[in-house]
Amino acid sequence: MCGVFGIFNHPEAANLSYLGLHALQHRGQESAGVVSSEEGTLHAVRKMGLVADVFSVDQLRGLPGTSAVGHVRYSTAGGSLPKNIQPLTAELRGGAVALAHNGNLVNAEVLRAELEEEGAIFSSNSDTEVILQLMARGREPALIDRLVAALARVEGAYSLVMLSADGLIAARDPHGFRPLVLGRLRRDHSCYVVASETCAFDLIDAERVRDVHPGEILRIDANGLHSEHLPRSRWRFCVFEHVYFARPDSVLDGRAVYELRAAMGEALAREAPVDADLVVPVPDSGVVPALGYARRSGIPFEMGLIRNHYVGRTFIEPQSSIRHFGVKLKLNPVPGLLAGKRVIVVDDSIVRGTTSRKIVKMIRAAGAKEIHLRIASPPVISPCYYGIDTPTRAELLASSHTQAEIARYLTADSVVYLSREGLARAAQASVDYPYCTACFTGDYPIRFTPPTGRRQLRLVEF
Amino acid sequence: MCGVFGIFNHPEAANLSYLGLHALQHRGQESAGVVSSEEGTLHAVRKMGLVADVFSVDQLRGLPGTSAVGHVRYSTAGGSLPKNIQPLTAELRGGAVALAHNGNLVNAEVLRAELEEEGAIFSSNSDTEVILQLMARGREPALIDRLVAALARVEGAYSLVMLSADGLIAARDPHGFRPLVLGRLRRDHSCYVVASETCAFDLIDAERVRDVHPGEILRIDANGLHSEHLPRSRWRFCVFEHVYFARPDSVLDGRAVYELRAAMGEALAREAPVDADLVVPVPDSGVVPALGYARRSGIPFEMGLIRNHYVGRTFIEPQSSIRHFGVKLKLNPVPGLLAGKRVIVVDDSIVRGTTSRKIVKMIRAAGAKEIHLRIASPPVISPCYYGIDTPTRAELLASSHTQAEIARYLTADSVVYLSREGLARAAQASVDYPYCTACFTGDYPIRFTPPTGRRQLRLVEF
Amino acid sequence: MCGVFGIFNHPEAANLSYLGLHALQHRGQESAGVVSSEEGTLHAVRKMGLVADVFSVDQLRGLPGTSAVGHVRYSTAGGSLPKNIQPLTAELRGGAVALAHNGNLVNAEVLRAELEEEGAIFSSNSDTEVILQLMARGREPALIDRLVAALARVEGAYSLVMLSADGLIAARDPHGFRPLVLGRLRRDHSCYVVASETCAFDLIDAERVRDVHPGEILRIDANGLHSEHLPRSRWRFCVFEHVYFARPDSVLDGRAVYELRAAMGEALAREAPVDADLVVPVPDSGVVPALGYARRSGIPFEMGLIRNHYVGRTFIEPQSSIRHFGVKLKLNPVPGLLAGKRVIVVDDSIVRGTTSRKIVKMIRAAGAKEIHLRIASPPVISPCYYGIDTPTRAELLASSHTQAEIARYLTADSVVYLSREGLARAAQASVDYPYCTACFTGDYPIRFTPPTGRRQLRLVEF
């Protein structure tokens, strides 16, 4: 997963990009970058690390100009290497461009092999660079026309922002897998912003104008907004953004995430009621559906698991086997609260199941009499090829186990998932607005072409 | 504020100390340190930064031995300097010792001046070092006797753990201002642990045995537990630990923090009801009292403010004045949820009021029709001299303003604090167990002697 | 200036490359890199800094394989950026390659513009990348054939080592501007090494086999050595390597640097005798010619200037104007030795003259009665376009001043340069072996095409 941000026509373009990326930090914690444009020259700062660590005051001062694009990254395609940090930049005939991409191209490897055959040298492992290499070979005079031609050849999920001397371009794949929203500053309507989620607008006092449409290539320049459209496919927004990934204070494709997530919890209460004493969320992603469940069921809501916010990357596992060690670094049950109680534990989803199993055992050790796990989405049975970093099918717990087997494995008294229909209703799916539900159904809107061969370059450290 | 941890008789003493400190990270994020003891030699790792950043696997391997003490620090006395990082260590006649201290000594400056007059050289600015210097001059043969003699001369708040060749010592001042709990490993009852809060026990599979008593000096060595007692004063545990500071999953002096904090919210609902549509907490500290308020009042609870967990230390304030900038880096209202609503906002306390004012304005900007601020503790009117880093009296909003003035300043429709009696009841105060409530009442159990003169050494950087 | 190194068929290829680069450190202190090859996969470590700082034991362990190439760099073309650190690597059709280059291509900008027009994306500012991009577009099946084709298009100075799955390739431009020597390990004649100077062989117990010939493209693989040849031009080895750049313990194109440098000093003594008490070198580059001068003239040699070996990069100039500040950080006269003496100061060359002026004044301040500057090479009047980082013509002191004016500016009693003929004889020039003397004569073997336009990408920091 990744987050993208773009801004046009603001004297503090880099500073606001930095803030926008901070608001999108939940979409990627591995690296961050901002590229600004000043009189046709691009200036870049890109580094491994969190937004707050990557950018110093001095570095932001080194990013002049009134437009900028930014990116936060959790690697899906391309390894964890400095050279893959986005926004990618390149000098093309016609000028330098910077490109930030959220999503995953399913035919990237095929196109890369073709391009290498023709003599292209790739400077990253990123699927995103395919778009730049296609543009570099394009014969159209205008950069935007070369982008349109390049996007006609790529398949998969992409929400893009691109910066060039001509202005800012925002583009979204024809299925609209990943979110991309257009906004403008409240105090200056001539300053446009584009972001993965509306929460980035809130921080910088911008307001949502509309979503970038699936298949739309939106150019923002001194003359205002101009749209071109790729052949439209069926809208297939990723429902997992609503289930888990997006921030609850965002509005995506016109739908408030918090409201949908609460509705999922309510639907779950209707579908899977159980007599119990407490509703306890797995924080933070389970909180909103748990509130919905509690409200609908009338069972009291309690923050029975406390989250430690200081979890770092490298924790030392002691040799003395501590029970539920990994999960305890992050979560701890409130003593007394759970003892002797029948507890409904609400989480947003289960992927591998290893964490859920530890949570159930930890709550049991805290004295709970019964533990009923309620999952506010259907079983995850298939990997995502469109930009979410899920494990292979074999590692997905629900891909090969029944709900009864899952309950037994998780050591819960019962485990019930929200039905696909329940999710569709809660997420306000419709004929005109069907979601991509591949991870829950295996129904893939686009075929994925797996990579062939192996990369031959390995950088130990830059 | 600080957190302390000690462990005796475990082959992975340093590793478990590291984990214990991780669980206590909320008590101090500035620096961290662990000192272990192996056959009479002390080994130390101490650094500025979070626990997860301070210790590498290699450094923990460099801390051999079966007993250890640790410390996390948010500086109150002593500046933010490497030399002040605890545990402090010293070679005394009789052996080396390591000392970790939570609290604040009120006569440290007076004692320091006396000791310097007699020829002592202090190697830190920390009030804690006074205890070591007093011990160094003591004539008693046993280190513990010198500690007892030293503690007889210091006044103020201290929860201490000390490591020497003889074993582990835990001590608490006669008023018991700050918490200190004794536990033991579930799998090995001969391994004792001491920590500021029980949440440190949960992470390492230890169980609470009892609190260290006010005025108790508890020695843990190969022969078991041995207690000595300073002349007992009246128990005066810091009520602000229950209101704000401690983690909600801890049990302090036998009282579960979560339960007390929820009771404060319920009491507030009884004392200060208001007709409204939603109860919204200021996360994270307002969540538990808000649940209590909502439960008692019957008004729906919603997580109307979303917290960004990635807030770093150094944020660049853009020149373009963004509304509510500072608070928005951390909190954002859920759009739609608050519009047109009458909102009860619950927070644990108000210190300066600047953040509360921004929160109220932010919620108003999100469309709330009415905003009623409910504070789950009384007005903070006096600074703390016992280890909590509060501003001077002049900066405390409630020290010079009426509740009506406060409501006007905060731009809230109403502001009501929990009464002192309400807090006392919710916190289960009694004649036998009165709290220190100095910050709310100005009633100081011990007089503070302000420092005279100034320090003459300044380190630019070590 | 740069240094290159390559090794084929040694189990510690990366370790020996690291040592070879250490011996070549004088050729470039800005960055260092090693790329090793193991079963067709390339592994790279490249960083800003000195060889001893760039590589840790762990990083060298991360460079497996039995062949490797390395590079130390002092930037001439391409700015001081991480992405320009060599060896450059690329995945080409046919496999990954790594390329290390010493020299400067004079038509790089023209070729780059052409390649960008055709759709190439450059990932560095380095002229070296042009060779890789030409290879990427080549249609020949074998990589070496594509390299030959690429080199047929570039003009200028290059001594190259290239690593691919097929083996190690060493190549030198048809004029042989820059040095490149072939060697083999004394203990294992099947292990070949290639380096800019023979001093790299001495450190690793290798012996010189022969120089790579001008225009030779030498492939080293499991079958041994194979040569191809570009159309031969007239040999034009850079005489400035012998005057200043190379280490005195190296042998370049069969000539021992020390011997030539001493001969320059002797020639200078014959051409420019002067009655004096002492011969004093400017260390370190003036030491060998000064020994020659002293021997020929019979005037005693003394190390009258002591060099401080700890000069770092960033020195703070105090506001109080200290006489001869800059040069004193590096050199200091021996007190007493120079007072009242007639001193002959010998240096290898004068570029801008600012340092020489400070040295003369410093020696005068130390009490010298007369100062006669003797320069062991002719006046530098023209910039170098073949890989030595000289300033523009306007900044070259001798380009616009007579020797009398120079003596006046430097405040010396006399200044005499070695004549062009004297240099030619001392350097053993001949009809078959004429040097490139462009810096002394303005006689350029190849025309330089200046860059047009400007780069549009700027990285503040990676």
Added chain:
Amino acid sequence: MCGVFGIFNHPEAANLSYLGLHALQHRGQESAGVVSSEEGTLHAVRKMGLVADVFSVDQLRGLPGTSAVGHVRYSTAGGSLPKNIQPLTAELRGGAVALAHNGNLVNAEVLRAELEEEGAIFSSNSDTEVILQLMARGREPALIDRLVAALARVEGAYSLVMLSADGLIAARDPHGFRPLVLGRLRRDHSCYVVASETCAFDLIDAERVRDVHPGEILRIDANGLHSEHLPRSRWRFCVFEHVYFARPDSVLDGRAVYELRAAMGEALAREAPVDADLVVPVPDSGVVPALGYARRSGIPFEMGLIRNHYVGRTFIEPQSSIRHFGVKLKLNPVPGLLAGKRVIVVDDSIVRGTTSRKIVKMIRAAGAKEIHLRIASPPVISPCYYGIDTPTRAELLASSHTQAEIARYLTADSVVYLSREGLARAAQASVDYPYCTACFTGDYPIRFTPPTGRRQLRLVEF
């Protein structure tokens, strides 16, 4: 070994200290520190590393005031720890002081044990801290009187500079083991400087006034210079400073190092002539005596060994055993120059002999027909207890081997040392000015009391 620097009454006191330390860098490369004084407050920057790396422009700006002391350190007593970095600072009754020390106290451990018994807490392992602790306990009102009293109790070698609110103090032990020189700025005679060697004066345009006398305690304040004297012992300046340690451009106790070192070479030529073709120095310390040897003997001097100036700290030794590996990282013979020649190799001294053996073998491998090692000082047979970091007696080659055995071990055709008498004459020793020659003779001016017991604190990393 260490270097000290002090300056009084200059607006850029810290900047000039930094430069002075740079000139003294050869005396200690492990750590560096400067403490400045401004209106009674001391400001310190101290770090591991070279002077040029320790101080940034910002850090020097953080050192205000018109007087300062500085220190470079190569640890002799006290381990390699941040807390031992000098100048040491302490707040004493009467004000803060900073102390920089070159030398070694022979009764430090005894005094430390006494002081700890009385209740002193040491914050370093450094013998220097004993002086501060003695001062802290002194009852005299004036700091200088307490320093005099403290110095009356310590024994051994010390050249000190101390900074306090009262001014700058320079002190030298009664034997005058280590150098200490007084100077003043040429442009401002009211600005005094004190340094270990005069080369520090040259860099900052200061001139030598005189040496600080053995046993002198010299106070420099607004009223000028004031001297007190400890009971005088016999002058015993360390002859090894002239042999090896000091920079050749320094003047110590009125004697020019270069001149003495050349005289040692000349004496060696007289005492140990040999028929040969070349005189070759081991750079850099052998260069000046080799020039003396060559001049006296009439045998040509050549720089037959070239030194690599980029030797770092951590070099990876490859598994493939490279001949003379360690020494080759630093030195390389000039090819051709030595082949078939009878070579006299001149070095300043031999300690363990391991490096000399490698050098001899390396020169032999370069083809030398005969190798005659000439050492410009007598055999080192005893360890130094006065501040030079020599190995134990058992590791000193000459302590247990005859010259014939040494020649055989070093594989040289002959090895001859300068006689003790020859050294005495070359170093201008006299009845009034006898040197400490303990390392050559075992004749110790003061007895050393070895430490008892062990330290119990170990810091893994600060």
